[in-house]
Amino acid sequence: MDPGEVVSQHWERMQARDWDGLGELLADDFVVEWPNARLRIRGRENYVGFNRTYPEGWSIELLRIVSAGSTAVSEVRVPHPTVGPYYAVSLFEVEDGRLTRAREYWVEERREEPPAERAHWFEDLDD
Amino acid sequence: MDPGEVVSQHWERMQARDWDGLGELLADDFVVEWPNARLRIRGRENYVGFNRTYPEGWSIELLRIVSAGSTAVSEVRVPHPTVGPYYAVSLFEVEDGRLTRAREYWVEERREEPPAERAHWFEDLDD
Numbered sequence: 298m299d300p301g302e303v304v305s306q307h308w309e310r311m312q313a314r315d316w317d318g319l320g321e322l323l324a325d326d327f328v329v330e331w332p333n334a335r336l337r338i339r340g341r342e343n344y345v346g347f348n349r350t351y352p353e354g355w356s357i358e359l360l361r362i363v364s365a366g367s368t369a370v371s372e373v374r375v376p377h378p379t380v381g382p383y384y385a386v387s388l389f390e391v392e393d394g395r396l397t398r399a400r401e402y403w404v405e406e407r408r409e410e411p412p413a414e415r416a417h418w419f420e421d422l423d424d
Numbered sequence: 425m426d427p428g429e430v431v432s433q434h435w436e437r438m439q440a441r442d443w444d445g446l447g448e449l450l451a452d453d454f455v456v457e458w459p460n461a462r463l464r465i466r467g468r469e470n471y472v473g474f475n476r477t478y479p480e481g482w483s484i485e486l487l488r489i490v491s492a493g494s495t496a497v498s499e500v501r502v503p504h505p506t507v508g509p510y511y512a513v514s515l516f517e518v519e520d521g522r523l524t525r526a527r528e529y530w531v532e533e534r535r536e537e538p539p540a541e542r543a544h545w546f547e548d549l550d551d
Contacts, residue, residue, distance in 0.1 A: 329548055332501075334509050334536035337547040347545040363515065365492040372515060372527070374459075384460050386513040386529050388490065388499060400499070401514055403530040409461035418474040420464040422457055 300391035301364030304371050307389075307396060311348060312357040320345045322396055329387075331400040354378040367391050374406075384404045427518035428491030433496050434516075439465045439484040447472050447521055454526060456514075456526040481505040494518050496507060501533075 298306065303322055310318040323341040330337050337346050345397040358374040369389050387401040411419050425433065430449055437445040450468040457464050467469050485501040495517050503509040514528040538546050 302540075316537070331536075332549070333531045333533045335533070335549040336536060338545055339547055343545050347542070350542070358493050361515070363431045363490060363492050363495050363497050365490050368490050370497045371488050384529060386515075388488070388497075388513075402511060402529060404460045404529050406460050406462070409458075409463060411463070415474070415477070417471050418465055420466055422459070422462040422464045 298394050299364065300360045300367055300369040300389070303391050303394055303396060304362055304364070304369040304387075305359065308357050308359045308371065314349075316345050316349050319348070319352075322394075324392070324395045324397045327396055327398070329401055331401055331403065333402055352377075352379075357413060380405075405411050425521050426491065427494055427496040427516070428489045428519075430518050430521060430523060431489055431491070431496040431514075431516050432486065433485045435498065435500060443472050443476050446475070449521075451470055451522045451524045453518070454525070456528055458528055458530065460529055460531075479504075479506075506526050509534075 303329050306363055307319065307322050315366040320341050323344060327344055328337060328339050329344060333400050338347055353376040355375050360374060363370040367390055369391060371387045373385050375381055375385065383403050383405055385401055387399050389396050390398040426545050434446065434449050434509050444480050450471060452468055454468050454471055455464060455512055456471060461539055465474055481526050482504040484504050487499040487501060490497040494517055496518060498514045501509055502512065510530050510532050516523050517525040
């Protein structure tokens with residue numbers, strides 16, 4: 298599988314709750330960094346465990362993958378009945394068909410009101 | 425300029441406050457969407473104007489560009505003396521050497537405390 302396909306499968310297997318299948322896509326020492334939250338998850342077991350035990354109800358909408366060399370970037374939207382929805386943009390590194398590292402930005406979907414004096418630069422995305 | 429170089433120049437000229445030079449990289453009808461904030465900035469003039477008038481003190485740290493075909497993704501960190509720092513991940517489309525569209529996620533750097541029962545999955549990124 299090329300890097301883009303590995304990342305596509307990562308999200309597909311997560312959506313399917315195929316935790317063994319997800320683990321097969323990860324290097325043993327896979328590390329994901331969340332730069333804005335200043336957190337890191339280290340190792341396949343922790344990454345799968347974190348996701349497996351996340352409070353249920355979520356789904357994965359894969360919006361796009363941009364793949365170049367050993368890097369693949371994904372943009373996903375994650376609706377959930379009680380929180381979010383969240384978006385995640387993930388910059389994955391792939392070696393030998395497995396994910397080795399990622400930097401990932403999770404951000405909640407929440408309509409922002411620009412300050413009044415700056416509102417004229419903007420349109421509402423939902424209009 | 426290839427798409428990655430256009431995006432690199434976009435950030436370089438923004439850092440330099442080279443507003444005319446920034447405008448030269450944008451299609452007239454350049455549109456940036458902020459999906460999580462549900463906001464959109466439409467047109468070169470508004471995009472340059474918004475950035476030109478943003479309260480001063482910010483700087484741009486270009487962390488990485490991932491370029492594939494007509495798409496280039498950038499990851500930047502934006503320190504500011506009174507807010508943030510912020511990260512932005514931007515998925516730009518480039519045609520004929522100009523930026524035509526972007527989807528951009530801005531998120532503040534702020535240490536998150538995972539819930540106690542989930543903290544064991546994480547490490548502190550700054551340790």
